[in-house]
Amino acid sequence: MNQYLAKRAVLLVPQLLILFVVSFGLVHLTPGATGGVDLNAAGSENIAEMRARLGLDRPLPVQFGDWLWHTVRLDFGDSFLDGKPVRDKILDRLPATMLLTGSALILSLALAIPLGVISSLKRNSAVDYGLTVFAFLGVSVPAFWAGIVAIIIFSVQLGWFPVQGMETVGRHVDSRTLDILRHLVLPATVLGLEGTAALTRLVRSSMSDVLVEDYVRTARAKGLAEHAVLMRHALKNALLPLVTLVGLRLPTLIGGAVVIETIFAWPGIGRLGWEAVLQRDYPIVMGLVVFTGVLTILGNLLADLTYAAIDPRIKLDG
Amino acid sequence: MSTLATLDKPNPLLERNAAPRRWRLRRFLSNWLSVIGLVLLVFLILAAAFGPAIAKSWLGLEPNALRCMSLEPPSRSHPLGCDPLGRDILARLLAGGRVSLAVGVLVAACTTVLGLLVGLTSGFFGGIVDSTLMRFTDTLLAMPTFFIVLAAAAFLGPSLFNTILIIGFTQWMVSARLIRSECLAVREREFIIAARVSGQTSFGIMRHILLNVISIVVVVATLAVATGILTESALSYLGLGIQPPQSSWGSMLGGAQGYIFTAPMQGVYPGLLIVITVLTVNFVGEGLREALDPRLAGR
Numbered sequence: 001m002n003q004y005l006a007k008r009a010v011l012l013v014p015q016l017l018i019l020f021v022v023s024f025g026l027v028h029l030t031p032g033a034t035g036g037v038d039l040n041a042a043g044s045e046n047i048a049e050m051r052a053r054l055g056l057d058r059p060l061p062v063q064f065g066d067w068l069w070h071t072v073r074l075d076f077g078d079s080f081l082d083g084k085p086v087r088d089k090i091l092d093r094l095p096a097t098m099l100l101t102g103s104a105l106i107l108s109l110a111l112a113i114p115l116g117v118i119s120s121l122k123r124n125s126a127v128d129y130g131l132t133v134f135a136f137l138g139v140s141v142p143a144f145w146a147g148i149v150a151i152i153i154f155s156v157q158l159g160w161f162p163v164q165g166m167e168t169v170g171r172h173v174d175s176r177t178l179d180i181l182r183h184l185v186l187p188a189t190v191l192g193l194e195g196t197a198a199l200t201r202l203v204r205s206s207m208s209d210v211l212v213e214d215y216v217r218t219a220r221a222k223g224l225a226e227h228a229v230l231m232r233h234a235l236k237n238a239l240l241p242l243v244t245l246v247g248l249r250l251p252t253l254i255g256g257a258v259v260i261e262t263i264f265a266w267p268g269i270g271r272l273g274w275e276a277v278l279q280r281d282y283p284i285v286m287g288l289v290v291f292t293g294v295l296t297i298l299g300n301l302l303a304d305l306t307y308a309a310i311d312p313r314i315k316l317d318g
Numbered sequence: 319m320s321t322l323a324t325l326d327k328p329n330p331l332l333e334r335n336a337a338p339r340r341w342r343l344r345r346f347l348s349n350w351l352s353v354i355g356l357v358l359l360v361f362l363i364l365a366a367a368f369g370p371a372i373a374k375s376w377l378g379l380e381p382n383a384l385r386c387m388s389l390e391p392p393s394r395s396h397p398l399g400c401d402p403l404g405r406d407i408l409a410r411l412l413a414g415g416r417v418s419l420a421v422g423v424l425v426a427a428c429t430t431v432l433g434l435l436v437g438l439t440s441g442f443f444g445g446i447v448d449s450t451l452m453r454f455t456d457t458l459l460a461m462p463t464f465f466i467v468l469a470a471a472a473f474l475g476p477s478l479f480n481t482i483l484i485i486g487f488t489q490w491m492v493s494a495r496l497i498r499s500e501c502l503a504v505r506e507r508e509f510i511i512a513a514r515v516s517g518q519t520s521f522g523i524m525r526h527i528l529l530n531v532i533s534i535v536v537v538v539a540t541l542a543v544a545t546g547i548l549t550e551s552a553l554s555y556l557g558l559g560i561q562p563p564q565s566s567w568g569s570m571l572g573g574a575q576g577y578i579f580t581a582p583m584q585g586v587y588p589g590l591l592i593v594i595t596v597l598t599v600n601f602v603g604e605g606l607r608e609a610l611d612p613r614l615a616g617r
Contacts, residue, residue, distance in 0.1 A: 015457045022461075026469055140596040142548055144555050145589030148575055152582045163578075248460065255464025259552055263575070273465055274556055277472040285469045292462045300460050 004308055012301060019293040020071070024064050027286055076287030081279060086287040090269055096166060097268030099180075100187055100261065101253045105246065107192035108199055113242075115196075116203025117235065120211065131200060138197025143256050147190045147263040154186060161186050164265035187264040191256050195249055202245055207238040240311050247303025250296045345609040352605020355598040362595055366419050369412035379409035381565045398587060401570070402577060410565040411587060417566045418547050418595060421482055425546025428486025430539040433493025438531075440494070441501020442524050452498065455491045463488040467549070471558040481559045485549045493538045500534045501527055533610035540603035544596045551592050567592050 051057045055066070070077070076086035119128040155163040162168070166183050173179040210216065211234055219229045258270035265271070269288060276284035347353055373379040386400040393399070398407040440451040470484045504510065504527050513523050553559030554568030562569065567588040574584035 011453075014453060015460070018454065018457045019461060022466065026466065026473060136597060136600055137593075140544070140548075140600055141593050142551055142555075142589065142596075144552060145571060145585075145592060148571060148578065148585045148589065152578050152585065156578055156582065251460060251462040251464075254462040258464055258468065259556070262556060273468060277468050277558060280472065282472075285465075285472060289465050289469050292465050296460055296462050297457075 005305065008301065008304055008308075012297065015297050016294065019290065019297065020068060021064075023286060023289045023293065024067055026289070027282065028060065028063065071290055076290070077283040079276075079284055080281045086283050089272065089284060090287055090291055093267060093269045093272045096266060097254075097257055097261070097270060099184065100191065100266055100268055101257055103184060103188040104191035104195070104256075105249070105253065107188060108194075108196040109242075109246075111192070111196045112199035112203055113235075113239070116200045117207055117230070117238075119200070120204045120207035121230075123208075131204070135197040135201055138194065141194075143190055143194045144259045144263055146193070147187070147260055150186050150190055151263070166267055183264075183266075187260050187266055191253070191260045194256055195252065199242070199245065199249075202241060203238065206241050207234065210234045210238040213237075240307065243303050243307045243310070247300045250299045254292050254296065342609045346605050349605045349608060351601045352608075355601025355605065358594065359598040359602055362415065362598065363419060365412060366415035370409065370416065373409050373412055379406045381405065381409040381413035381563075399581075399583075401573065401584065402581075407570075407584070407587065410570060411567070411591060413565040414567045414570060414588065415591065415595075417478070417560055417564065418550065418592070421478070421485075421550040421560075422543040422547040422595075422599070424482045425485045425489065425550070426539045426542035428482065429490040429493050429542045429546075430535060432486065432490035433497050433538065434528075434535065436490070436494040437497030438501055438524065438528060440498040441505060441531075442520075442527060444502065444505070448498070448502075452495070455494050458488075459491045459495075464552075467553065468556070468558060471553060476553075476558045476561055478560055478564070481550055481553060482546075485546055485553075489542065489545055489549065493542060496534060496538050497531060500531045504530045537603060537607045537610060540599060540606055544599040544603065547592065547596055547599070 048057075055063065058066075074087050076090075078085055079089060115127075115131060119125070119131045122128060151163055154160050162183050166180055167173075167176070168179050168183075213234075216229060216234050219233045220226075224233075254270070257268060258274055260266065261268045261270035262274050269292070273285060273288045275281075276288070370381065386406065391399050398411070401407055401410065436451055436455065440448045467484055467488055470488075471480065474480045474484065507530075510523060510526060513526055518526075550559055551566070551568030551571070554566040555572040557569070557572060560566035560569055570588040571585055574581070574588070577584050
């Protein structure tokens with residue numbers, strides 16, 4: 001186990017390096033960005049002085065080293081708009097995003113596992129065909145449109161859920177938790193449904209693979225009840241690949257959160273990033289690229305380690 | 319297994335490529351979803367190509383002309399009504415279709431060229447080249463690209479050209495992975511070994527491999543069109559893709575969101591068109607996949 005852990009941890013180095021180089025390159029090598037400072041605003045005669053003061057006249061590797069040194073200590077600089085540290089602004093908004101993406105992930109797993117199992121057991125049934133259509137829709141309906149339609153139907157027409165935001169403002173609510181939950185329903189459902197199709201297909205194919213295995217036949221042969229065979233022997237093994245896929249879904253979830261948070265005015269890091277882009281608040285944009293990138297890489301590491309821990313077939317010392 | 323035994327047994331891989339062209343056509347046509355998709359897609363392409371001109375000469379509709387009242391309801395002269403600025407919605411939808419399809423095709427071209435470069439190199443050389451390139455690809459695949467897309471759009475400045483470039487450079491990884499695994503499979507086939515033995519140059523062998531992975535390239539490119547259209551519309555919705563006054567389905571949706579109480583249909587048409595376009599492209603892609611490469615079907 002330790003050897004596997006070490007091998008997997010070594011992989012982190014190139015991954016993080018690529019992330020840092022891409023992020024740094026984005027901001028320093030693109031025209032009109034110059035380290036996130038609009039030099040034209042300073043007047044052309046001051047540009048040289050400004051470059052010197054900001055350290056932009058140093059060689060790129062030196063600038064990269066400097067930036068990296070600050071970044072690894074989570075120092076992303078200060079926001080252009082209000083001068084607050086970028087780290088604090090991101091950490092302020094993080095819980096809302098975790099709540100949204102977490103609920104979305106739980107919802108899509110709660111839907112995908114039973115649906116996938118049913119359609120693998122009843123191949124070519126109505127459920128199975130319905131699932132295929134659902135899968136096509138899942139990859140073809142843009143989340144932001146689904147969000148708008150959901151708002152039009154459930155908030156505007158039926159009035160079941162609030163249109164936007166995470167909490168009711170300016171009016172007394174009996175329970176803050178209930179109020180947040182009511183606001184959470186629509187965005188979490190839209191974000192969750194988006195990924196359900198892919199997860200369901202994975203459960204279906206993985207379950208189909210497991211059902212023909214010898215140990216399932218053995219379990220049946222020794223006279224176990226069918227639900228025990230399915231639940232205890234088949235499903236447990238069929239769900240293993242899900243761990244990896246959940247890890248791989250993290251970037252998509254975070255990307256989807258940007259759009260969903262914008263539509264529903266959800267105060268998370270996705271909306272923070274969008275606002276920062278529109279307001280040209282470059283330190284925040286850069287901070288978010290690095291922050292979400294590192295989170296995703298760590299999430300994938302966690303998924304791989306979990307997989308190795310729960311699947312004894314993986315050669316731990318290989 | 320000896321060579322003779324392999325020759326005796328019909329090789330499913332060889333059989334697949336030996337299938338006459340009309341078999342593949344029949345296989346494509348037997349999937350009715352793909353046929354419907356193809357018909358609809360041709361209709362959408364024709365509408366995007368000739369629609370704006372026809373709408374202009376028959377109904378006098380122009381996408382950027384302010385000819386009617388804000389949010390005017392549908393009428394004889396404006397079949398779908400007008401947007402908040404008083405521009406005809408039908409004309410803007412047609413013009414937006416042009417943008418969406420063009421972006422989709424160009425993004426697909428971009429991702430496919432990059433995917434081919436990486437995939438072919440990786441699959442041809444194998445070994446350390448392959449593992450290095452694939453590790454790089456996997457790393458990019460595991461990054462939240464949407465934030466990078468947003469940042470790039472902000473730094474480079476939003477425009478049609480930049481939108482295509484940014485999406486192309488952040489979405490090629492899946493294409494590269496699929497093309498690479500197909501190259502690796504083709505590399506081990508008998509005719510490549512024969513080509514090696516007969517002293518073909520590396521370039522010649524690469525050409526052989528390329529010609530034999532064309533079918534997967536076609537499928538990958540088709541599916542990339544769908545991704546391109548979806549990502550462009552999301553970017554434009556956020557105001558970071560196609561810029562006004564140029565029309566785009568995504569930016570139309572963004573503009574419509576402020577009017578969900580007064581004019582909800584404004585937000586329905588463009589989205590419906592995105593869904594229909596992406597669905598048809600996906601149906602056609604799935605049909606091509608089944609027709610060209612039955613082994614991949616249902617994966």
